[in-house]
Amino acid sequence: MRDNGPMPRIDAPTVAEHHVMRRRAIVSAARDLLGSAGASAVTPAAVAGRSGLARTSVYQYFPSTGALLAAAVEATFVDANDALADAVADAPGGDPRSRIHAYVQVGLRLAARDHGPFHQLTLTGLPPECTDRVRELHDALLAPLRAAVEELGVRDTTLVTGLVFGAISAAVQLVDHGRDLDETTAGTLAFIDAGLAAAAC
Template sequence: MPRISAATVAEHHAQQRQALVRAARGLLEGGDAEAVTFAAVARATGLARNSVYKYFPGRPELLAAVVEDALPRWTDAIDAGMTAARTPRERIAAYVSAQLELVRSGEHRIARALAGVRDARLVRESAGRVHGALLTPLTDALTELGEEDPRRTALLLQGIVNAATTAIEAGDDYAAVSERAVGMAVRAVTGGP
């Protein structure tokens, strides 16, 4: 029987699964989703390649798990910024700023690498759930502001974040892009300066 490195088999399984997700994430940080193979992930974790199949039936499930694993980092950063804000206007600014700071920190590289995955239905579904969760605090702030259609407005404001992300990743000045994106988002909703 294989040795386990946890108090229970279930804990060991969860630890191994998390190690595989982290290894896949590490490979994705290089910017090439094709580098994430079961052989490469197994090498990075010290497992046999066929052992990876005990945790993930295929590569799409592993990549989807990487997307799901990133969600808490994004939601925690957004929640922290929005919680510290005192007004709905400041919460909108914090929403945009938090996401762009994550882009600057390199957290978005994984999403960019995953964009090129072929046959990525599961990855797209996971990304859709992640984006939906990210919009919730913004939708709540917009509702507090009395926005007529908060969900649609949140999606449009996310478009500003997406455009700013593209600019930052293309090498544009982070401070200038971030300041402009925050200003545009706040003005779009409040009509103020």
């Protein structure tokens, strides 16, 4: 009988769970690099170093840099989209202004905790196979905000939604540079409220 040598060690109760854990670790490392250093930093070698896995293990799950980067971008947006959608749905009162406030508050909290869509993640540096998906995910990110803005009856929903999102992104940069999160959130909400009142006139 032929001896094929020892079975490879797995880090989970089953092989399937082992693969899930490995893939999750790789995507997590890729997300960290994407947020901290940009799309150009997400390479199999860098992700292998960050995750503590061999480069061959990274290629086992993602055969190209483009596939690895696409997975990082997808995971970054999906987590943010889910959190924002839940926050807006659970906003006290359920009125449009409360839902916008919930969106802003959670968006800033997510950004302070982790790099993501509010950190100027653009299409620059992304491979072509990523760009269409990023646009789809960005549209999904904006959807709860856009719906609440539209219910306010503003004259130009697209413009106002973009300006509110821009205010959040600007506030994120302030927090990144050391400004207090709670203070920045309160100021951003006051600024947005004044803008919404003017837009509804």
